[in-house]
Amino acid sequence: MSLPKTIPMTLALALVVLLAGPGRTNAGRDLVFLHYWTDALSGGINEMADAYNRAHPSARIRTTGFEHESFKQGILSMLAGKSAPDLFSYWAGARTRDLVDRGYVAPIDRVWADAGLDRVFPPFVQRACTYDGRKFALPLTLHHVAFFYNKAIFRKLGLTPPANWAQFRAVCETLRRAGVTPFALGCRERWPAQFWFDYLLLRTAGPDYRDRLMRGEAAYDDPEVSRVLCQWRQMLEAGDFNDQAAQLDWAEAAGLVQSGKAAMTLMGSWIIGLFDGRFGWREEVDYDYFPFPTMGSGVPNTALGAIDVILVAENGSPGQADKILAYFSDPGPQMEMSRGSGALSPSLAIPPSFYSPLKQRILRDVRAADRWAFNYDLSTPPAVAGPGLDAFKLLVANPSDLREILPRLAEQARKAFPDGRP
Numbered sequence: 001m002s003l004p005k006t007i008p009m010t011l012a013l014a015l016v017v018l019l020a021g022p023g024r025t026n027a028g029r030d031l032v033f034l035h036y037w038t039d040a041l042s043g044g045i046n047e048m049a050d051a052y053n054r055a056h057p058s059a060r061i062r063t064t065g066f067e068h069e070s071f072k073q074g075i076l077s078m079l080a081g082k083s084a085p086d087l088f089s090y091w092a093g094a095r096t097r098d099l100v101d102r103g104y105v106a107p108i109d110r111v112w113a114d115a116g117l118d119r120v121f122p123p124f125v126q127r128a129c130t131y132d133g134r135k136f137a138l139p140l141t142l143h144h145v146a147f148f149y150n151k152a153i154f155r156k157l158g159l160t161p162p163a164n165w166a167q168f169r170a171v172c173e174t175l176r177r178a179g180v181t182p183f184a185l186g187c188r189e190r191w192p193a194q195f196w197f198d199y200l201l202l203r204t205a206g207p208d209y210r211d212r213l214m215r216g217e218a219a220y221d222d223p224e225v226s227r228v229l230c231q232w233r234q235m236l237e238a239g240d241f242n243d244q245a246a247q248l249d250w251a252e253a254a255g256l257v258q259s260g261k262a263a264m265t266l267m268g269s270w271i272i273g274l275f276d277g278r279f280g281w282r283e284e285v286d287y288d289y290f291p292f293p294t295m296g297s298g299v300p301n302t303a304l305g306a307i308d309v310i311l312v313a314e315n316g317s318p319g320q321a322d323k324i325l326a327y328f329s330d331p332g333p334q335m336e337m338s339r340g341s342g343a344l345s346p347s348l349a350i351p352p353s354f355y356s357p358l359k360q361r362i363l364r365d366v367r368a369a370d371r372w373a374f375n376y377d378l379s380t381p382p383a384v385a386g387p388g389l390d391a392f393k394l395l396v397a398n399p400s401d402l403r404e405i406l407p408r409l410a411e412q413a414r415k416a417f418p419d420g421r422p
Helices: 009-020 045-055 068-080 094-102 109-115 123-128 151-156 165-177 191-204 207-215 223-237 250-259 271-276 318-328 331-341 357-368 382-397 399-416
Strands: 031-035 061-065 087-091 138-150 181-183 262-268 287-290 302-312 371-374
Touching: 031 068, 031 318, 045 061, 045 318, 045 331, 087 094, 087 318, 094 302, 094 382, 109 318, 123 138, 123 302, 138 151, 138 191, 138 250, 138 271, 138 318, 138 331, 138 357, 151 287, 165 181, 191 207, 191 223, 191 262, 191 302, 191 382, 207 223, 207 371, 223 382, 223 399, 250 262, 250 271, 262 271, 287 357, 302 318, 302 357, 318 331, 382 399
Parallel strands: 031 061, 031 087, 181 262, 302 371
Antiparallel strands: 087 302, 138 262, 138 287, 138 302
């Protein structure tokens, strides 16, 4: 077996060991599951796999995790080189669409039909797993992006979570006067900055316009986008964000909130696992949550987030994979993953009482929203998402460069969308 040279060395070597292990070529034996739940994102997946293996000792699953950023490029190289694992975690939306279009993944309609999953997952989750009218993904976790804040700081300054933009800006002003940075941001790996663009656009131009932008039917030099980036620049220049944001990762930024150097961070609910685990914080005691505030009347309330799914490689073992996917869709494994990862389960079979009070509030907010939207890099094709993420990071690092950043992004997006606007 030869592996593409573009796979990171640590990923390639570990995969060789994994694929060459006992049982790989023996039908009915071990299947390989590659995932990205490691380090600050770890939790839940090993417990799920262990439970499956105890119940199916003659056809086990072997899991291994790789660092989040290395995984993104490594799995594409493996799929292109026909050396992919049987199963792997991925992100629903535009990224899965890209793999479907390339013929890298196998449909799993039989699993959905046999397990009755249309009754298990809500319509917006089903849509996230459906491409060209067929099911390709098994949903495993659901994360909502919102503000997570240091309760001690809010309590000391007499602050309450803001519901609208005027209240939000007043909170920021109070924090700055007290010498506390309002927002912690770490966008060394680019993606954490996208949430600011997402929500500012969703709360002003609305989800329909954003959908058009994501499809190339609107342009990045439209007034709607320009207003958002100008507003973001004003916040950056006002001192609302920490210094050196482009040099920190998301977990380091979360550490600024935990230490009290910053008051809050806009992040996915996976941060709960970091706060509860590594930091030893207590929900609703040491930290809390509130949704991104409204910014205008008449704009639909959109919840933003990600749905992690499991995909089956096109050259994998569909029969055995079906058993694993069906098992992972059951309430027990879904709850195990939720408990370990800090995520919500996408399953309607999980009673709200299973969750902690904070997660129950997140779940209510997600279900009460008018719309659901994927993160920016999961909503637009990878060829556009890359330049977009680059632009957001550049804006964070050098807000004064917006006049150069915006037209360059608009031109890159036009070239990436062959049927888009001229």
